Amino acid sequence: MKNTEEILQALKENFPDFSFELKSDLPVEGFIICNPLVIDKISHFLHDNPELNFDSLINLSGVDEIKANQLSVYYHLESTELKHKLVLKVVTDRNSPEVASVTDIWKGANWHEREAYDMFGIKFLNHPDLRRILMPYDWEAGHPLRKDYENPEFYQGMKVPF
Amino acid sequence: MINTKSSAIRTEEMVLNMGPQHPSTHGVLRLELALEGEIITKVTPHIGYLHRCFEKHCEAMTYPQIVPYTDRMDYLASMGNELGYAVAMEKLLGIEVPQRVEYIRVIMAELQRIASHLVALGTYGADIGAFTPFLYCFRDREKILHLFEITCGARLLYNYIWVGGLSHDLHPDFVRKTRDFIKEFKPTIKELNDILSYNKIFIDRTANVGILPVKTAINFGVSGPNLRASGIKWDIRKDDPYSVYSKFDFDIPVGKGTHGTVGDSWDRYFVRILEMEESLKIIEQALDQLPDGDVQSAIPKRIKPNAGHVYGRVENPRGELGYFIISDGSTTPYRVKVRAPSFVTLQILGELCKGYMIADVITILGSIDIVLGEIDR
Numbered sequence: 026m027k028n029t030e031e032i033l034q035a036l037k038e039n040f041p042d043f044s045f046e047l048k049s050d051l052p053v054e055g056f057i058i059c060n061p062l063v064i065d066k067i068s069h070f071l072h073d074n075p076e077l078n079f080d081s082l083i084n085l086s087g088v089d090e091i092k093a094n095q096l097s098v099y100y101h102l103e104s105t106e107l108k109h110k111l112v113l114k115v116v117t118d119r120n121s122p123e124v125a126s127v128t129d130i131w132k133g134a135n136w137h138e139r140e141a142y143d144m145f146g147i148k149f150l151n152h153p154d155l156r157r158i159l160m161p162y163d164w165e166a167g168h169p170l171r172k173d174y175e176n177p178e179f180y181q182g183m184k185v186p187f
Numbered sequence: 188m189i190n191t192k193s194s195a196i197r198t199e200e201m202v203l204n205m206g207p208q209h210p211s212t213h214g215v216l217r218l219e220l221a222l223e224g225e226i227i228t229k230v231t232p233h234i235g236y237l238h239r240c241f242e243k244h245c246e247a248m249t250y251p252q253i254v255p256y257t258d259r260m261d262y263l264a265s266m267g268n269e270l271g272y273a274v275a276m277e278k279l280l281g282i283e284v285p286q287r288v289e290y291i292r293v294i295m296a297e298l299q300r301i302a303s304h305l306v307a308l309g310t311y312g313a314d315i316g317a318f319t320p321f322l323y324c325f326r327d328r329e330k331i332l333h334l335f336e337i338t339c340g341a342r343l344l345y346n347y348i349w350v351g352g353l354s355h356d357l358h359p360d361f362v363r364k365t366r367d368f369i370k371e372f373k374p375t376i377k378e379l380n381d382i383l384s385y386n387k388i389f390i391d392r393t394a395n396v397g398i399l400p401v402k403t404a405i406n407f408g409v410s411g412p413n414l415r416a417s418g419i420k421w422d423i424r425k426d427d428p429y430s431v432y433s434k435f436d437f438d439i440p441v442g443k444g445t446h447g448t449v450g451d452s453w454d455r456y457f458v459r460i461l462e463m464e465e466s467l468k469i470i471e472q473a474l475d476q477l478p479d480g481d482v483q484s485a486i487p488k489r490i491k492p493n494a495g496h497v498y499g500r501v502e503n504p505r506g507e508l509g510y511f512i513i514s515d516g517s518t519t520p521y522r523v524k525v526r527a528p529s530f531v532t533l534q535i536l537g538e539l540c541k542g543y544m545i546a547d548v549i550t551i552l553g554s555i556d557i558v559l560g561e562i563d564r
Contacts, residue, residue, distance in 0.1 A: 053278060053279060053495055053496065053497045054495075054496065054497065054498065080405050080406065081405050081406075081408055082408055083408065083498075083500075083507065083509060083526060084498065084509055084511055084524070084526040086511050086522070086524035088513060088521075088522050089522075099496075099511065101498055101509075101511070101526075105405055105419070105421055108426060108427075112498070131406055131407075131408065132403075132406050132407050132534070133406065133407040133408030133409075133531055133534060135534060136530060136531070136533075136534050137531075144242075157235075158234065158235060159234065159235040159238045159563060159564075160235060160238065161235070169240065169243060170242060170243060170522075
């Protein structure tokens with residue numbers, strides 16, 4: 026069982042070129058911020074390393090941080106064997122949001138990433154099937170959980186009632 | 188003469204739509220089945236028919252106003268949804284709630300687990316063609332709903348567990364009626380076993396169908412009874428205890444492959460039966476130890492957490508229910524993401540169904556026990 030500081034140390038040793046930042050000043054849970062385009066490599070390491078053994082992705086959620094003009098994704102990882110947990114965060118630009126997909130490592134990430142794409146428009150690179158999931162496939166009015174989203178007046182020629 | 192050799196017949200893949208209006212999809216779910224004859228080659232679930240923008244709504248409401256909306260996600264386990272939200276919010280606020288509140292919450296959550304499993308088991312039997320157990324299960328579930336009704340006035344959508352407390356204290360008759368229910372319910376589990384669990388036809392339909400290996404289950408993030416049926420002891424009540432679960436003595440049933448392979452549909456079914464017995468144990472202990480106190484003393488007058496984020500989770504009847512809440516320091520949340528157990532579990536349907544027949548899709552879908560209300564949120 027390892028805490029976030031020890032995991033950060035292991036990551037820094039294994040990926041000397043990548044930047045990591047630990048944020049633990051917020052109440053409740055600390056998290057590690059890493060680069061969105063290498064999150065798949067980092068995840069591979071976290072999953073395969075026997076001392077870390079993060080075999081389960083509990084949750085993946087997109088967040089719109091409109092004030093900083095960025096979109097972010099939070100990953101909640103857990104090891105069912107070693108019983109430790111980790112929160113990762115990646116930050117990407119709001120105008121061209123691109124994050125590497127972790128579907129290869131945790132298959133359960135598939136729908137979570139589709140949901141983040143559907144709701145925030147975050148593009149997950151190398152995702153096998155990046156379609157909308159909760160909204161209609163032909164929804165053209167953007168991504169509803171973005172803070173500046175506005176409901177369209179019409180959907181496929183029909184008036185949107187609310 | 189007709190050549191019956193299969194190699195001589197040209198076959199073509201057929202696509203069949205099952206749902207959205209179909210009694211065995213347990214809600215509005217559309218399955219796109221790719222078929223080779225009657226053998227499934229691919230299943231593509233299409234969801235979103237019940238999307239009600241829960242997460243968007245949350246961003247426009249104050250923290251206490253969200254509670255009734257959580258009820259409507261997994262509508263068969265509303266107490267569990269409320270408990271999950273309360274656990275997450277209390278972690279974010281850093282407040283302690285009185286012991287009596289925690290005990291009542293555990294009793295409610297476990298009664299809800301039994302009620303939810305009864306629906307799962309009953310409808311599972313009905314899907315496969317056994318109609319009588321369905322009526323037995325609903326009869327017993329109605330007794331639990333009556334207990335909820337005398338407590339808070341609602342049968343299904345309670346708004347009972349609030350952040351920091353409860354909306355009402357227990358009804359004076361509650362403890363006696365719950366004990367009566369436990370006494371009546373124990374023999375009916377045996378009855379259900381005789382009529383359905385060990386029924387030869389039922390076993391033939393479910394054993395060795397839809398086998399889920401434990402490695403695949405963890406990789407997909409499957410949780411709850413579906414994961415335990417694959418043979419791993421993983422239960423948040425034990426592994427990451429919340430509320431007062433650490434004070435009770437109970438087992439975690441796992442699938443053993445009694446009639447087939449570990450992790451088949453029968454195991455997933457039977458784990459739920461065993462879990463009901465464990466829930467009864469917890470309720471009995473909680474009723475014996477139930478402390479006195481005021482259930483509303485810890486409710487904050489105004490909920491305004493510091494900026495930060497929290498992930499709170501509970502063991503709901505369908506698996507791990509998690510709330511990821513981001514606060515920006517105001518009275519409304521900045522972002523709420525719900526990790527719905529059924530949403531994650533439904534992803535494995537394609538893996539499980541490959542190579543089985545259409546009739547087995549019903550069996551497998553029933554055995555993973557999904558609720559579309561929380562998948563689409």
